[in-house]
Amino acid sequence: NAGVTQTPKFRVLKTGQSMTLLCAQDMNHEYMYWYRQDPGMGLRLIHYSVGEGTTAKGEVPDGYNVSRLKKQNFLLGLESAAPSQTSVYFCASSYSSFSGTGIPNTGELFFGEGSRLTVL
Amino acid sequence: KNEVEQSPQNLTAQEGEFITINCSYSVGISALHWLQQHPGGGIVSLFMLSSGKKKHGRLIATINIQEKHSSLHITASHPRDSAVYICAVRFWETSGSRLTFGEGTQLTVNP
Numbered sequence: 001n002a003g004v005t006q007t008p009k010f011r012v013l014k015t016g017q018s019m020t021l022l023c024a025q026d027m028n029h030e031y032m033y034w035y036r037q038d039p040g041m042g043l044r045l046i047h048y049s050v051g052e053g054t055t056a057k058g059e060v061p062d063g064y065n066v067s068r069l070k071k072q073n074f075l076l077g078l079e080s081a082a083p084s085q086t087s088v089y090f091c092a093s094s095y096s097s098f099s100g101t102g103i104p105n106t107g108e109l110f111f112g113e114g115s116r117l118t119v120l
Numbered sequence: 121k122n123e124v125e126q127s128p129q130n131l132t133a134q135e136g137e138f139i140t141i142n143c144s145y146s147v148g149i150s151a152l153h154w155l156q157q158h159p160g161g162g163i164v165s166l167f168m169l170s171s172g173k174k175k176h177g178r179l180i181a182t183i184n185i186q187e188k189h190s191s192l193h194i195t196a197s198h199p200r201d202s203a204v205y206i207c208a209v210r211f212w213e214t215s216g217s218r219l220t221f222g223e224g225t226q227l228t229v230n231p
Contacts, residue, residue: 041223111165113162
């Protein structure tokens with residue numbers, strides 16, 4: 001099993017260019033997430049998905065779009081890149097579980113290796 | 121406001137020392153995760169817990185729900201334990217299984 005695979009690992013863009021980051025997982029997880037990590041800040045959630053065909057906004061969704069057409073893939077798009085989007089991006093996946101109260105919970109997280117994006 | 125605070129921010133230890141990293145959070149949670157980020161950048165999950173204590177090798181994680189506090193302990197530390205340790209929680213109020221992350225604790229273990 002490959003786990004969670006992100007492509008590309010590195011990319012340099014010019015302001016205004018577009019690109020797509022691909023995340024693929026082979027663990028049949030329902031939940032998938034895109035985070036960004038910046039110096040001095042914790043991981044911040046950009047968008048997430050709780051199942052095929054569904055997506056939702058996280059803490060910092062502006063400037064990004066996502067799609068989950070297949071359960072195993074979660075795509076993160078930058079339509080018009082800006083220098084503020086220079087960051088390291090992490091994809092993660094997890095199974096879903098339910099507590100005794102029936103409230104959905106997050107299972108163990110599995111992360112991709114990260115994608116370093118620089119926008120000039 | 122739902123917050124997660126870790127302490128210390130930086131920690132330097134000598135090989136063999138017992139290490140404790142702390143995580144405090146502001147309101148009730150349904151789960152807490154401890155993660156390890158290697159110097160190369162990869163992130164791995166160490167523990168997920170909602171009560172009590174878990175142990176894996178030299179790592180021990182505890183959580184006190186009443187005090188809204190968790191600790192990660194490393195016994196007989198080794199230079200290969202040098203990494204950033206991240207605490208993340210799922211607050212009861214948060215929908216969609218979203219997690220809030222602490223800023224991390226940079227641990228350096230010297231030989």
